[in-house]
Amino acid sequence: MPVPTRTRILDAAWDLFLREGFAGTTVTQIEASAGLSAGSGSFYRHFRSKGEVLQAVVDREVDRANAERQTGPEPEETGGDVRAALAVEFERRLGNLRRLHPLMELVARERDHLGASVDHLDELLVARNVSIRSQRLAGLMAAGAIPARDAEALAAVITFALTGYHLSVRFFGHQPAGVGEEALITTLVDLVAGA
């Protein structure tokens, strides 16, 4: 079954916007990469402008990310070992960030051309994350498994420590001061669990 032209355009645009940026990508390039004749206006039979396809591309990726999140693996109960459970959760979060990275980069770079999609990224990266995490942490505190603190603030510290670490590694292309993923997570677990 053939891939519709509209979809091929979205695929091509997603790829090109990531590599060349929005301003650096021409409609002609998109057409060529989508199997249309370069320089023909065939693109415009499917989208009114280059900006419109950017919106559509980002929305599609946000929807994909949300869909994948639904089908993700549930946090297995590790038999009361809080430290192990936290470590697994933090590792999973770093993995999620790696998968989300292309979308993060595109939205960050082209936020001026995007509208409400920025809020969707907020939800995806920060809001929901802090919210869910703080509820879990509050549960652990109530059970006496970890020291009692401001659960929301603690969730924020964790979220931003992981996100910041990820961004730094990706952006600068190396681990900061030789601190690897394992050392970061171990220390973060120690802090939260009160080693």
Added chain:
Amino acid sequence: MPVPTRTRILDAAWDLFLREGFAGTTVTQIEASAGLSAGSGSFYRHFRSKGEVLQAVVDREVDRANAERQTGPEPEETGGDVRAALAVEFERRLGNLRRLHPLMELVARERDHLGASVDHLDELLVARNVSIRSQRLAGLMAAGAIPARDAEALAAVITFALTGYHLSVRFFGHQPAGVGEEALITTLVDLVAGA
């Protein structure tokens, strides 16, 4: 004493690049904003290309940031109150991030057009920060003022928690899940000092 044209061009370009981005800024705009005739090539008597002026602008701002850092206030000894000293240091870091933000944003957006300047930002934002902080923390651990941990990893957690929080607030335009600066710092101090 008159401002040299080269400097006026740098000022104008810095301003325009921040507001409109590199691709969104035209040489004609820079000329007009620098007091030159719009559309004349007078710009090219001072820089070979638009890309060259971007490099020059970023280098100037990095140098400025480094110079200001030298003359910054020294961390006052707070009479053995480790928690207060940590809080002051974290607040100061958030202030530094606010001042550095325009430069961060520009370099992040235009990194493709920049060369070694990206490494200078790494030094400014991450490398030196983690390095200095880990040394101080190691000193506090040796003195028994805070619990002993992996000093470098702890420094990384602190640096990225603060940087990530700052970025989130700036990028999304609001505090995450109602966690304010004060709550974040208090919780971070509690974690480090072992409350």
Added chain:
DNA sequence: GTCTATACGAAGATAGAC
């Protein structure tokens, strides 16, 4: 719905007078 062809405008960069 895709093609060829092209209008239209914008922007980087240069030539030569003053």
Added chain:
DNA sequence: GTCTATCTTCGTATAGAC
């Protein structure tokens, strides 16, 4: 060193045939 004028290239978008 700045100006007027212009060259040239490129990119968005449209017109009309098939």
